Amino acid sequence: MRAKNIVFLTGAGISASSPGMQTFRYKDGLWNEHPVMEVCSPQALERDPRRVLDFYNTLRRKVHSIKPNPAHVALTKLQQDYPGQVSIITQNVDPLHEQSGSDVIHMHGELLKACCPISQEPIDWQGDIRLDEDLCDCCATPQQLRPWITFFEEMPKFMNQIEQLLANADLFVAIGTSGKVYPAAGFVYAAKSYGAHCIEVNLEPGDLCEEFHESRQGDATILVPELVEQLLGESEA
Secondary structure: OOOOEEEEEEOHHHHOOOOOOOOOOOOOOHHHHOOHHHHOOHHHHHHOHHHHHHHHHHHHHHHOOOOOOHHHHHHHHHHHHOOOEEEEEEOOOOOHHHHHOOOEEEOOEEEEEEEOOOOOOEEEOOOOOOOOOOEOOOOOOOOEOEEEEOOOOOOOOOHHHHHHHHHHOOEEEEEOOOOOOOOHHHHHHHHHHOOOEEEEEEOOOOOOHHHOOEEEEOOHHHHHHHHHHHHHHHHHO
């Protein structure tokens, strides 16, 4: 039966095949080069803001040259052509979903946005965030802007909206996620509890592979377009 509401959760595995993309958790990932709590925690930002800003400034410069791959493009096609609702939630902070034309919820924030540390209001930001120079304009005493990124120990963004989407999902698909990072890792439990059929698409089985009704292993740039064509075909049957 055709699903009326499809929810995708995407992680590093969907972007890893885009040339130039270095992910956080893969064996050659960024967390192997930079201790996570020294560049991605509220304590690190307070202790050494220059180091944190420099880390994300470097990533922001690199991401401008990276392009969406066929997996991103396929999800955009599904959002545009599927007769039901297709929602995309991503753990990624890169802009590749948007560049391919998708409407996406960034639960861990966006690399190309900065925010005030008090109001948390995001603003588009393409260049470096400069220490002691780039300040917010929403506070009586302007505050140092920070990356609009969900640091470890911070609450992910849009959780109320995400919980509602999972509650209404007929089909839940996790693409390129490790199953290690919560609360995203727990989405499969929530979707299943509401009766959704759950599919994992991963280069190799994730930590929660057994919780999914189906697990498809391989390159996301091949498997995601195949899944999209399957779903579009079922919608026309």
